[in-house]
Amino acid sequence: MSVEHAQVTRADFDQVMVPSYAPAAFIPVRGEGSRVWDQSGRELIDFAGGIAVSALGHAHPVLVKALTEQAGKLWHVSNAFTNEPALRLAYKLIEATFAERVFLANSGAEANEAAFKLARRYAHDVYGPEKFEIIAATNSFHGRTLFTVTVGGQPKYSDGFGPKIEGISHVPFNDLAALKAAISDKTCAVVLEPVQGEGGVLPAEQAYLQGVRQLCDEHNALLVFDEVQCGMGRSGELFAYMNYAVTPDILTSAKSLGGGFPIGAMLTTAEIAAHLSVGTHGTTYGGNPLASAVAGAVLDVINTPQVLAGVKAKHLRFTAKLAQIGEQYGVFREVRGLGLLLGAVLADAWQGKAKVLLDAAAAEGVMVLMAGPEVVRFAPSLIITDADIDEGLARFERAVAKMTQG
Template identity: 75%
Template sequence: MSQTVTRADFDQVMVPNYAPAEYIPVRGEGSRVWDQAGREYIDLAGGIAVNGLGHAHPALVKALTEQAGRIWHVSNGLTNEPALRLAKKLVAATFAERVFFCNSGAEANEAAFKLARKYAIDVGGAEKYEIVSTTNSFHGRTFFTVTVGGQPKYSDGFGPRPQGVKHIAYNDIDALKAAVSDKTAAVVVEPVQGEGGVLPATKAYLQAARDLCNQYGALLIFDEVQTGVGRTGSLYAYMDYGVTPDILTSAKSLGGGFPIGAMLTTETVAKHFGVGTHGSTYGGNPLACSVAEAVLDVVNTPEVLAGVRSKHARFVSRLNEIATKTGAFTQVRGMGLLLGAVLSDAYKGRTKDFVVASAKAGVIVLQAGPDVMRFAPSLVIPDADIDAGLDRFEQAVRTVLGQ
């Protein structure tokens, strides 16, 4: 028998590490969701860049339900067909030669950082273990990944941090040159900083990172948890830049809403994860891999990827129009359908106000820190939903500004 639950129940039964909105979505279709009261919202957040094909996409529903009738889980002492099919497609579509499956972006990054250190120590000795990261970066919520991430607010208060992590300014080539040395095991970069304010890397910065890693025998890791699987208009953002990493992490849109993560790498690097060195109970789960295979089949097509680029132009044009009319934003930046609108000085620190007002206007948006509004909708969102969603967003902006 089903139980009636409300938002008030969250405060009674859940650990208070989240502060969710007052409404509870119960159904979604395409880029629209409905809450318990039947109120409709246009979703321009995509579950934080997760629902890459929107809600209840027929291809994903079909893949999940068909696999559910076959087999749900096997231990990692066995393998399964969906995992092997998905791995083969990822290898065929990218630089990678080997794939490790897990359940989230944090787990994919944890695996990447462990592998990078294992490789470096095996090849270069015990002192080659440092990881160079950037300030304002985000790589997950395990203790290792929040330490590598450049936001102390996520790692403070938990005692001594893992050692050997350096943080430098993003897009600062001189700082990068000063940080990388013979002790460097890896440099990790988000091609677009997501949580850090939707800030794209410059090609020169990524190329410098590649060159320095080559020079010092370090590995280049691209965290593409948020930028991957079509989000930028290419299957992965490294393809936009023409700079190839040694390790790439993927999650979020890879499962279209079903939990899955993946670490992609070369055969040379992968062999340092021998049997027993790392693992995941649910990694490579048949249900998750079946859904992710369907996601790839839909997203990795010229039509969808070109559509992301055209929808980017539509989004940017409309957001700039809102900025001109209201004065709320000074800049719109990002790639593909990962976009940020930077608040004007008068409204800095108020992203939460815009998120709340937007929900009241019937549109779901995100924040990327206190000063940047973030948008990460479905990659196949109809143009009509973009227009209607941003109309509602403009209404919310005017409410906050008192216009």
């Protein structure tokens, strides 16, 4: 590296990066557990978790070991060959879920792209070319490719990129009557997040998901659950569908699946999977040995009674304190979510101020997220210590106090 680039700062971002992000003023350089240090050596508590990705915190020894061991063996061979870590990961996912077949990709968007293509191909093969319509939820989020962003129910992300993919419609979330009115024998799939993440951390209602499953069965439509954000232990069960006892036909996972290493997975049954026959879909890097080795280790750690029970206990610790903060300072009208995917919904007096609170929190040494301008989102490590929860929430309360007084 040349001398002038040895030290980079936040100002360099605006010189070299496409301006599609507006990152924070500080640059994190090191993390351990649920603590992060920036370039100046300032320590922050991480309640953001890399947007629900760093499920085991930073530099978890089991993950470091899995990655470095695999790094010394084999990085990449392509899908012209299979590899041992990918097969082991697939077995673990199948043993832990409803699934019988796995497709590995690099991200949530890619897992969803595969899921939506599979749903259309299955309907095309089994019922004919007329059955291609997809119904998704308003305010949903499924990725940034042209297909996934069109299925996502947020026009602000999909407008302005030319003609959209046809045959996609949106109905309000948690509204069974609306879905019943929209679904038909032309519907090939209904796509839902069991907990809407980017749309405001909004869990599905039990009766709603059960009703959706029934409507899909009546119309020969596949039920696709996007668990990219709410899956992999985040809800207190390994996958969120397990909280509802409603089984999808296709499930997508990413984010926490790799614990920070990019990977995505689409899970389905053998019967449905048969329709992605040789040559119909592919990926160069998907299922590479590095990602698969790390994800296998993540799954081993998370899919234990201790960790999953811990998520439920930590949920109560977070929500009790957030409710108290909300009441004391009049900032939140609701705290909602499942497990360690939580949303604090701003009260009317503080509408649209999520970014202000996020910045105030960072100034106090705690990293949080937003889920739209009205919701402060928390997606910390699933194994964050109680001490870090308490300290992080104390810092967050100071930020709230300053915002409300300032």
